[in-house]
Amino acid sequence: MKKGVTGIMKDLKNKNVLITGAGSGIGRLMARGFAAEKANCALVDVNGKGLEETAALAEKQGTRIKTYICDISDKKKVSSVAQEIRKDFGGVDVLINNAGTITGKSFLDLSIEEMERTMAINYWGHLYFTKEFIHDMVKQGKGNIVNVASSSGLLGMPILSDYAASKFAEVGLSEALRREMKKFGHRGVKITCVCPYIIDTGMFKGFKPFLFSPFIKPATAAKKIIGAVKKDKPYVMMPPHSIYTMMAMRLLPTDIFDALLNVFGSGRAMDNFTGRSN
Template sequence: MADPASIGLLILQVLYTMVFSVYSIIESIARTILPRDYFRKDITGQIVLVTGGGSGIGRLMCLKFAGRGAKIVTWDVNAEGNAETVRQVADTGAFCRGYTVDLCNRKEIYAIAKRVKEEVGKVDILVNNAGIVTGKKLLDCPDESIIRTFDVNALSHFWTVKAFLGDMMLSNKGHIVSIASMAGWIGANGLVDYCSSKFAAVGFNDALHLELKVDGATGIKTTVVCPIYISTGMFEGVVTNKLFPILTPDWVASETVDATLMDVPVLMLPKTMRIGLLLRLILPDKVNYKLAQLTGVTTMMDGFVGRRKAE
């Protein structure tokens, strides 16, 4: 039988948890209805590193972070695209340095990370944005493509974070952003390798978020961004409907930057996707499959073309 002191302590812990929960809910509501300017943090002079910064939302995020006064470092395997991002950011009057990096090469990531620290400085915000997609069914997908998908979409997150997290830990300040996907929460037909890699990215962020809190590194924030299809060319040929609109790159980039500045832990785009995820968790599998058929999830990839090499 528990002693009165233990019971009393348990009651106090329960009461504290209830009060803290109510406070957190009110805070969340306030962040939703009040102007975002009240909650954005100042990143003037901070160094933001964006992987996959040579095109798409990566380039847009570089420009938007620069607009907030940050110094930009862009990593991309495409040297020409990277140079164009550097040029565009520099044209705004902001600092930008580009590095050609193959995110499939762990040793190269570590080596270039060391150069960044020596040539630019400590990275304050790391945005793991780079991603690829094959768009083939499992049995049609070459082994090499599956490995490359995981290298870029998931494993590179481990190597970049290991390269820069130590410095963040020393000052207990920093931010790690993982660009994942709603495909990291809900599987999709024709995207077995892609969904698996994005599930890994979501799990990586979730576990890292908890680990940092347990270690007392409360000054280091994490954000995972999970959009549906974006019109960057990466998913060219995908057919969606009004329930799953193809998002514009500029809007996704803006929402991602704001989520980072406001320390939002999880960003799903559009936000109504939270409802879809909840239904996915509580409804029977047969019902979920019927809903997938009704909303076109089972056939969206039928016309997939993907980004052409000329782009």
């Protein structure tokens, strides 16, 4: 370990890092970042082509990189891939639950199947991987689990009902799990919940930023998440002040709270949403 600006930072050299959603966006950037820290990376995504592109970039750092095609909403496939990863790497030191999806429809227009799909990827897929590896981490007395949630897990918005529900669930799971690890004496197993505002990866194409709230750069998000792992941070808020703003606004009467959100642009932010073409 080495001394950082705000405390002890872990050395990630030769650690085994599993990243879901590694085929693009911040998943790809995190793979490159962890590889630069000399960590070995198990990269998971449903997009095989994207995975190979990520692997080619990460391998330039000279660490061990392997790819696994997996639909994380399928519990049996997750279990199978987890076994492969254990066989290939011997275990996982850091789990990054990053894969996600968005539909961008109003609740009235969403089908039950679409809502189930959102929950299956954004919540259940993360839970499946967590359940696969947390017992191993408890047994070895250490490990890091990072759940990439969203500011939508703290604040519900129009046209994001299914997405917000999945992210609220993930925030709740992360908080409960963090406290359970402490309660039952597994303090070496660290849980980090990441709640970013919109990251400019194309997933939210057409989203109109709130007043005074520009998109977060993907490289910035990836760097902060890697830093959080090195420092065992329980939360990563992007921007940092967002949690305090939301907490303060929650103290207001509901009508005033809603009106203020509309002033900042929350009510219209998804009006021109298109998302990724693929």
